[in-house]
Amino acid sequence: MTCHDAREQFSAWVDKALGVEARAGLEAHLAGCADCRRELERFQQTVALLHAVEPARAPAGFVDRVLQAARPVPWRRRLLGRLLAPLPMPVPVGAAAALLVAVAAVYLVERTPDLQQAASPTASYPVGGRAAPRPEPSAPPAVTTGPVPAPAPAPRKKAATAKREADRPVAKDARVAESTTAVGSAETKPAEAPGAKAPAGAAAPAEGRASGLAARQEARPDAPEEKEQARGAPPVPSVHRFAARALVTVDVAGRLAARDREATRRALSDLVARLEGRELARRPDPTLPGAELVEIVIPRAAYAEFTAGLAGLGQWTPEREVFESPTDVRIVVRLTD
Amino acid sequence: MRDEGAGDPPGFLERLRAGEARAFEELVRGYQHRVFGVALRMLGNRAEAEEVAQEVFLRVHRAIAEFRGEAKLSTWLYAIASRVCLSRLGAGERRAGREGEETLVRLANGHANPAAEAERGELEAALHRAIAELAEERRIVVVLRDLEGLAYEEIAEALEVPVGTVRSRLHRARMDLKEKLERFFP
Numbered sequence: 123m124t125c126h127d128a129r130e131q132f133s134a135w136v137d138k139a140l141g142v143e144a145r146a147g148l149e150a151h152l153a154g155c156a157d158c159r160r161e162l163e164r165f166q167q168t169v170a171l172l173h174a175v176e177p178a179r180a181p182a183g184f185v186d187r188v189l190q191a192a193r194p195v196p197w198r199r200r201l202l203g204r205l206l207a208p209l210p211m212p213v214p215v216g217a218a219a220a221l222l223v224a225v226a227a228v229y230l231v232e233r234t235p236d237l238q239q240a241a242s243p244t245a246s247y248p249v250g251g252r253a254a255p256r257p258e259p260s261a262p263p264a265v266t267t268g269p270v271p272a273p274a275p276a277p278r279k280k281a282a283t284a285k286r287e288a289d290r291p292v293a294k295d296a297r298v299a300e301s302t303t304a305v306g307s308a309e310t311k312p313a314e315a316p317g318a319k320a321p322a323g324a325a326a327p328a329e330g331r332a333s334g335l336a337a338r339q340e341a342r343p344d345a346p347e348e349k350e351q352a353r354g355a356p357p358v359p360s361v362h363r364f365a366a367r368a369l370v371t372v373d374v375a376g377r378l379a380a381r382d383r384e385a386t387r388r389a390l391s392d393l394v395a396r397l398e399g400r401e402l403a404r405r406p407d408p409t410l411p412g413a414e415l416v417e418i419v420i421p422r423a424a425y426a427e428f429t430a431g432l433a434g435l436g437q438w439t440p441e442r443e444v445f446e447s448p449t450d451v452r453i454v455v456r457l458t459d
Numbered sequence: 460m461r462d463e464g465a466g467d468p469p470g471f472l473e474r475l476r477a478g479e480a481r482a483f484e485e486l487v488r489g490y491q492h493r494v495f496g497v498a499l500r501m502l503g504n505r506a507e508a509e510e511v512a513q514e515v516f517l518r519v520h521r522a523i524a525e526f527r528g529e530a531k532l533s534t535w536l537y538a539i540a541s542r543v544c545l546s547r548l549g550a551g552e553r554r555a556g557r558e559g560e561e562t563l564v565r566l567a568n569g570h571a572n573p574a575a576e577a578e579r580g581e582l583e584a585a586l587h588r589a590i591a592e593l594a595e596e597r598r599i600v601v602v603l604r605d606l607e608g609l610a611y612e613e614i615a616e617a618l619e620v621p622v623g624t625v626r627s628r629l630h631r632a633r634m635d636l637k638e639k640l641e642r643f644f645p
């Protein structure tokens with residue numbers, strides 16, 4: 123056995139894996155070779171060092187992390203993951219983004235007086251989508267009806283109506299109050315900040331509806347402001363255009379031609395009260411000399427009866443009918459002779 | 460051979476195959492240090508070693524129903540651990556590469572404290588450095604044999620190589636180590 127052959131057996135010898143014959147041959151060589159004995163001693167020391175290495179320990183919490191990772195995913199999450207996997211952007215992110223934009227828009231309008239003013243009814247109401255010029259400073263003051271704060275619910279209000287009130291107390295009260303304020307604004311500050319005013323026909327008097335209706339108004343394809351733009355209305359600063367779009371809230375607008383204006387006015391008030399609606403404001407129509415605009419809110423369920431009642435008062439010509447709220451209808455009646 | 464995780468109780472494999480969560484937890488608890496140890500010695504980086512060890516157990520979790528029991532459960536675990544480590548080393552997706560291997564010296568037996576390293580002495584540091592410098596196919600054999608205590612046959616089964624190859628690689632690895640450590644021997 124050569125030294126090379128002997129040293130090739132070292133590993134097996136240390137591990138006691140040599141057969142009897144091979145072990146005897148190696149031991150015989152070692153007995154006569156000092157170099158190989160020294161090499162074997164160093165080899166054994168090396169292996170002893172390896173065996174003395176203390177075992178490594180997994181870090182704390184390792185088991186919990188493995189178990190967490192191995193936990194089966196609920197079938198709902200797996201299904202959702204499969205459904206959403208092909209989409210370039212997860213739907214929840216898109217929905218969250220849309221919600222964020224909507225909230226930001228409402229916040230912006232509510233927090234910025236300039237925007238609210240831009241949406242205030244210093245311009246006349248867009249009956250039938252017709253463009254209306256801004257009122258001149260000398261325009262006659264609008265007439266508000268009823269108390270400025272939100273009127274108390276009628277005693278004979280039905281349970282359903284009361285529930286509607288409970289569901290949207292802030293929006294409804296704010297609508298009435300701010301509508302009145304808006305009319306007052308037209309009275310006292312008609313020429314204020316012309317550059318900040320909304321375009322003709324773009325603004326509605328009900329600022330208070332902005333928070334509740336901004337989203338649906340934003341999505342409405344036939345928004346009056348856009349119609350006015352298409353019809354050559356003066357260009358509007360983008361921020362005001364945005365505010366106006368968010369605040370236009372008229373559902374129904376039309377013309378009521380009557381012989382006796384005063385009698386018709388009273389009969390209209392009675393009709394509105396009978397249907398548990400409210401007359402929000404009344405003011406001269408700046409677009410039509412001699413005409414008068416009456417702004418009304420009635421329950422949605424009573425609209426058919428309302429139009430039937432109007433027909434009994436005079437010649438009612440609806441020029442716009444878009445119902446967006448399931449609970450009530452906001453109407454502007456242009457009273458003419 | 461180190462006994463941690465050895466001697467699995469009767470019926471343990473059946474419970475594992477049946478998907479019993481408690482059995483899998485026992486498996487992880489029983490073998491966590493050994494699997495992590497193999498990964499640490501092979502990769503030289505604790506974070507990467509934990510990542511690989513976790514992957515090993517997740518693979519076990521997915522494949523346990525297909526484990527036929529022809530080999531020991533521990534051998535099967537070592538086989539998976541070895542494959543994952545060698546795959547990681549060979550795929551070039553190392554997080555720290557050579558630097559990670561250097562950390563093996565500092566992490567002697569899992570201690571990252573420089574003071575502890577000093578106490579353990581220059582010899583041990585040299586040993587770990589020498590292990591880290593071994594060729595991968597030799598290093599895994601040394602780790603499985605001299606650090607984890609597997610038999611030649613078990614190593615051959617885990618690495619899917621002949622026993623003779625295991626002997627040869629082991630011998631070469633030990634000789635490499637001896638040559639690098641000779642200056643410490645009288």
